[in-house]
Each structure stands twice: as C-alpha cells, then as structure tokens.
Amino acid sequence: MNTSTTNAPPAPESNILLNVNGIEVIYNHVVLVLKGVSLQVPEGRIVAILGGNGAGKTTTLRAISNLLKGERGEVTKGMIEYRGERVEALSPSDLVRRGVVQVMEGRHCFAHLTIEENLLAGAYTRSDKGEIAANLDKVYTYFPRLKTRRTSQAAYTSGGEQQMCAIGRALMSNPNMVLLDEPSMGLAPQIVEEVFEIVKDLNAKEKVSFLLAEQNTMVALRYADFGYIVENGRIVMEGAAQELASNEDVKEFYLGLSGEGRKSFREVKHYRRRKRWLS
Amino acid sequence: MGFFLETLFGGLMAGMLYSLVALGFVLIYKASGVFNFAQGAMVLFAALAMARFAEWFPKWFGFESLLLANLLAFIAAMAMMVVLAWAIERLCLSKLVNQEGITLLMATLGIAYFLDGFGQTLFGSDIYSINVGMPKDPAFILEGMFEGGVMVSKEDLVAAVIAALLVIVLALFFQKTKTGRALRAVADDHQAAQSIGIPLNTIWVIVWSVAGFAALIAGIIWGSKLGVQFTLSLVALKALPVVILGGLTSVPGAIIGGLIIGVGEKLSEIYIGPMLGGGIEIWFAYVLALGFLLVRPQGLFGEKIIDRV
Ligand SMILES: Nc1ncnc2c1ncn2[C@@H]1O[C@H](COP(=O)(O)OP(=O)(O)O)[C@@H](O)[C@H]1O
Numbered sequence: 001m002n003t004s005t006t007n008a009p010p011a012p013e014s015n016i017l018l019n020v021n022g023i024e025v026i027y028n029h030v031v032l033v034l035k036g037v038s039l040q041v042p043e044g045r046i047v048a049i050l051g052g053n054g055a056g057k058t059t060t061l062r063a064i065s066n067l068l069k070g071e072r073g074e075v076t077k078g079m080i081e082y083r084g085e086r087v088e089a090l091s092p093s094d095l096v097r098r099g100v101v102q103v104m105e106g107r108h109c110f111a112h113l114t115i116e117e118n119l120l121a122g123a124y125t126r127s128d129k130g131e132i133a134a135n136l137d138k139v140y141t142y143f144p145r146l147k148t149r150r151t152s153q154a155a156y157t158s159g160g161e162q163q164m165c166a167i168g169r170a171l172m173s174n175p176n177m178v179l180l181d182e183p184s185m186g187l188a189p190q191i192v193e194e195v196f197e198i199v200k201d202l203n204a205k206e207k208v209s210f211l212l213a214e215q216n217t218m219v220a221l222r223y224a225d226f227g228y229i230v231e232n233g234r235i236v237m238e239g240a241a242q243e244l245a246s247n248e249d250v251k252e253f254y255l256g257l258s259g260e261g262r263k264s265f266r267e268v269k270h271y272r273r274r275k276r277w278l279s
Numbered sequence: 280m281g282f283f284l285e286t287l288f289g290g291l292m293a294g295m296l297y298s299l300v301a302l303g304f305v306l307i308y309k310a311s312g313v314f315n316f317a318q319g320a321m322v323l324f325a326a327l328a329m330a331r332f333a334e335w336f337p338k339w340f341g342f343e344s345l346l347l348a349n350l351l352a353f354i355a356a357m358a359m360m361v362v363l364a365w366a367i368e369r370l371c372l373s374k375l376v377n378q379e380g381i382t383l384l385m386a387t388l389g390i391a392y393f394l395d396g397f398g399q400t401l402f403g404s405d406i407y408s409i410n411v412g413m414p415k416d417p418a419f420i421l422e423g424m425f426e427g428g429v430m431v432s433k434e435d436l437v438a439a440v441i442a443a444l445l446v447i448v449l450a451l452f453f454q455k456t457k458t459g460r461a462l463r464a465v466a467d468d469h470q471a472a473q474s475i476g477i478p479l480n481t482i483w484v485i486v487w488s489v490a491g492f493a494a495l496i497a498g499i500i501w502g503s504k505l506g507v508q509f510t511l512s513l514v515a516l517k518a519l520p521v522v523i524l525g526g527l528t529s530v531p532g533a534i535i536g537g538l539i540i541g542v543g544e545k546l547s548e549i550y551i552g553p554m555l556g557g558g559i560e561i562w563f564a565y566v567l568a569l570g571f572l573l574v575r576p577q578g579l580f581g582e583k584i585i586d587r588v
C-alpha cells in the first residue's frame with residue numbers, strides 16, 4: 001500500500017506508472033504468444049486486460065512481473081518501463097522491492113501455512129518490524145474475513161478467502177502497483193463483488209494502481225477506469241471502461257447483451273470478427 | 280528384559296543418525312523438489328573436512344588446544360558446506376530449473392560421485408578419526424529396576440542428545456523465523472513464493488546449507504564413533520528407506536522413520552536373526568521400505584495432498 005501523500009491531480013503523460021511497448025513473448029523458444037502488446041497504466045488507476053481464455057492476459061502480466069522465466073517464456077521484442085526505468089532484466093524479487101507485485105491466477109496461497117503466515121510471507125522483502133505489523137493491521141481492516149481466519153491453514157479456507165489472502169499477501173509488500181490475474185475465477189457472484197469492492201477501496205484510499213486481467217468483462221469494466229481487449233496475443237481494442245462497456249461489439253461478444261432481434265446486417269458484418277474473437 | 284532394553288537403546292541411537300541424514304533429504308526435497316542422492320556423499324565430505332582440518336589447523340597455526348582445533352575445524356567445515364551449497368545452486372540447480380525430476384536426480388548422482396572423488400583428493404582417502412571428546416565408556420542406567428542395570432554407550436547418549444537438539448533448533452528455525460517461513464512457503468508453492476519476491480536461488484542455497492549442516496553433525500557423530508572413511512557415504516544410503524518409510528515431505532516422518540528403522544534393525548537381528556542365519560541388519564531397512572511402498576506409498580507421515588488450493 002502506498003503511504004506516500006502525493007495527491008497531485010493527474011497530469012497527462014507524466015504520471016504513467018507502467019508503460020508496455022510492443023512486447024513479443026515466446027514460450028519454449030518456439031511458441032510466439034504475444035505479438036506486440038502495448039499498454040499503459042497511469043498512476044492511481046485500475047486498468048483491465050480483457051479477453052477470452054488463452055488470449056494472452058496471463059502472459060502479459062508474467063512478462064511485466066518477470067515470472068516468465070519459470071515458465072520458460074521470454075520477452076523477445078519491445079520494452080517494459082516502470083516509472084521510466086526499463087525493468088525487463090530485473091528479477092521478480094527486484095520488482096517487488098520496487099513496488100510491482102503479481103497476484104497469480106488461481107490464488108496460489110501457501111496451503112500448509114496459516115492465513116497469517118501467508119500474509120507475513122508477503123512481507124519477505126521488507127525488514128522494518130513495526131511497518132510490517134502496521135501493514136498487517138491494515139490488511140486486516142480491508143479484509144476482516146482474513147482476521148477471523150488468521151490461524152486456519154490456507155488450504156482449509158474458502159475460495160473467496162483464499163483470493164483475499166492472495167491479494168492481502170501481495171499488499172504486505174507495500175506495492176504501488178498490483179498485477180491481479182483473474183480474481184473472479186471460480187468465485188460466487190457476490191464474493192466477486194466483495195473482492196472488487198475491496199480492490200476499488202484500496203485503489204481509492206491507498207492509491208494502489210491495479211492492472212487487472214479478467215475474462216469476466218462485465219464486472220471488470222464496472223470497476224476499471226480503462227480497458228484493453230486482447231485476442232490472440234494482440235490488443236484489438238482499447239478505451240475508457242464506460243466506452244468499452246457501451247460499445248456494441250464488446251456488448252455483443254463479451255457481455256452477451258446482443259438482442260435476439262438484430263440478426264441480419266449486424267450478424268453478417270461482424271461474423272468474421274466474432275469467429276476470431278471466440279477462437 | 281534388560282537385554283531387550285539394551286538392544287532397543289542401541290537401535291534408537293543408530294536410528295537417530297539415520298534420522299539426521301534423512302532430515303537433509305527431506306529438507307531439500309520439500310524446498311526444491313530434488314531427490315538428493317548426494318546427501319550421503321555430503322556426510323562423508325563434511326566428516327572428512329572436519330577430521331582433516333582438526334588435524335591440520337594446529338600444525339598450520341602452531342597451537343595445541345584440541346578444543347580450539349575442533350572449533351575452527353567445525354567452522355571451516357561448515358563454511359565449506361555453504362560454499363558447496365552455493366556452487367551446487369549456481370552450477371547445477373539454477374541451470375536445471377524446470378527440468379524433469381529425473382534430470383535433477385541424475386544431477387545429484389553426479390554431485391554425489393564428484394563429492395566422493397573431490398573429498399578424497401582434497402582430504403586424502405585413508406581412515407581418519409574425529410575426536411571431539413565424546414565419552415567412550417559405557418554407562419549403566421535403570422539399575423534399580425534390573426539386576427546390573429541396562430548398559431548403554433555414553434557416546435550414543437550424547438549423540439542422541441545432540442541429534443535431538445539439532446531437530447529442535449531446526450523446528451524453531453522453520454516455525455519462528457522469517458527465513459524459515461519463506462522456506463516453508465517455497466516448499467508449498469515455489470511460483471507463488473517467487474511472485475511475492477522470495478528469491479528462489481537464495482532459498483535453495485540456504486536449504487542446501489541447512490542440509491549440509493545436518494550432514495556435518497551426522498558426519499561428526501558417526502565419524503567419531505566409526506572413523507571417517509568411504510563407507511560413511513554408504514551407511515548414509517540407509518536414509519533412503521528411512522524417507523520412504525517416513526514420507527518424503529515430512530520432517531517428523533524422517534525422525535520417526537529413522538528411529539523405527541534403527542530399532543527394527545537391531546531387534547530383528549537379535550530376535551529373528553538366529554532363525555535366518557543372521558545378517559538381517561543389512562537388508563532389513565530396505566525390505567521394510569519396500570513393504571511400505573506397496574501398502575502406503577506416501578509413507579507414514581507423507582503430507583496429505585491438499586487439493587483445495
Ligand atoms: N508455460 C507455457 N508454455 C507454453 N505455452 C503457454 C504457456 N503458458 C501459456 N501458454 C500459451 O499462451 C497462450 C496465452 O496463454 P495465457 O497468457 O495463459 O492466456 P490467458 O491468461 O489470457 O488465458 C495460450 O495459447 C497458452 O496455451
């Protein structure tokens with residue numbers, strides 16, 4: 001959580017926290033998965049990467065947090081800047097120290113550690129005991145559920161609690177920017193809302209910026225400021241969240257809102273596109 | 280009855296040492312998923328370093344004190360184990376990360392052979408002794424209960440206390456320290472650990488160093504009892520059945536598995552041995568482990584796979 005007090009009004013251009021420019025990612029030296037992805041996260045914003053399964057959302061986040069190596073992936077083109085500094089060569093640990101932390105898809109809590117131990121493990125890169133304790137308290141105020149389960153082994157908590165644990169654990173590193181991968185996956189709708197409300201809250205009060213990967217377009221666009229739609233390793237559309245949410249194509253392909261009646265022209269016009277989007 | 284107890288104690292002491300070696304195994308397996316065949320070789324290497332440094336230092340630096348010699352030798356041997364851990368991580372693990380388990384297993388076999396050879400080149404290949412002042416005379420306990428009491432070796436008793444202390448220290452380290460927590464985190468999910476900024480390389484060096492420390496303690500106790508020689512690395516192979524029995528991922532399993540095998544060996548040798556013509560001690564552990572593989576492959580305490588996470 002960013003405790004700095006800079007509350008300056010957003011100045012265009014100068015407050016870009018994360019700048020991803022035309023990156024290509026290859027797995028196993030052969031599989032080209034990202035084919036030139038560019039995106040930006042302004043300081044203090046929630047930005048969503050949207051797209052279907054296999055579109056390349058997770059790969060994009062991994063490229064930023066540098067967790068690609070463990071997956072035998074590699075950024076072969078383009079560049080990634082965090083606060084104006086090139087970060088492709090930094091280790092995940094270095095990035096966490098600089099304030100960028102990823103919450104992995106599927107939560108990945110430490111199964112045999114208690115919730116509290118999970119959270120404390122998240123403070124590995126820090127050393128000031130007092131600050132860590134204060135941070136822990138703060139996480140408990142944002143996630144009161146975690147406090148009630150603090151002594152339970154993570155494996156025996158619910159999916160929602162585990163998602164909160166994973167986010168809380170990341171917050172323990174005192175990040176400026178959280179890369180949040182599919183937080184809604186496998187959660188009941190009202191738990192999804194609960195998690196997103198907390199994310200919004202953290203963003204507003206603690207000034208944590210979020211880059212969010214989601215298949216759940218509808219929910220993500222309600223909470224995000226800006227969105228990118230990825231398909232097949234490319235950004236195919238971008239815009240302010242409200243614009244995207246009201247865009248006809250997005251409505252039709254991602255929000256499932258297309259009316260039954262409008263078949264003829266629109267169907268034909270978008271047929272090619274749709275096929276690609278859903279492939 | 281007195282005789283039975285004597286055998287039992289003897290078995291427990293031997294078992295303690297198996298536990299120590301098995302402990303190193305389990306730590307490394309948990310943290311890096313590597314089945315470390317080199318654990319036995321590490322015991323021999325550490326014991327060799329300890330024995331030879333304790334012999335050399337007084338000559339090199341011209342002092343007499345045995346205590347000082349042992350102390351310095353211990354520090355030097357431990358430093359070597361740390362350097363070894365670092366080198367293994369650098370030259371081997373970090374290159375092989377994400378390879379198949381079998382590749383890593385072969386790599387540790389390579390490390391084992393290298394260590395055997397390198398240790399002998401560095402320190403010589405004779406039989407050396409470690410003298411850390413272990414009491415060599417027997418003691419008699421429970422004299423009130425049995426005529427003549429039960430005879431136990433004082434050396435074994437001291438060894439058991441040291442082993443127990445080591446286990447307690449390790450348990451505290453894992454439960455109470457930040458690094459210990461990080462080690463457990465890595466053991467649970469190394470990707471997630473990496474994602475929150477725990478550097479795997481550092482953790483591996485620490486784990487191999489801790490395993491090296493356990494190897495050093497085992498090497499000293501064993502070496503002081505039997506002399507430091509090549510067979511040490513073979514005796515350490517007993518750790519294999521121990522971890523199969525106790526469960527590859529369980530620290531308490533390693534300890535209890537070691538005790539069971541130590542005691543089982545001695546008792547079966549005495550009570551079943553005469554029927555089969557003796558020699559049971561040599562294969563007992565392996566047969567027991569084999570039986571376990573058939574009935575309960577995850578071992579006595581192998582961690583339940585928790586699939587809710
Ligand atoms: N470790 C990997 N090795 C090889 N290919 C991978 C790996 N991870 C993902 N991919 C491939 O990369 C593509 C994008 O995957 P991913 O980034 O996980 O998509 P998303 O998160 O949008 O579902 C998919 O086709 C997937 O099969």
Ligand SMILES: [Mg+2]
Nearest residue numbers: 057058105182
């Ligand atoms: Mg994904």
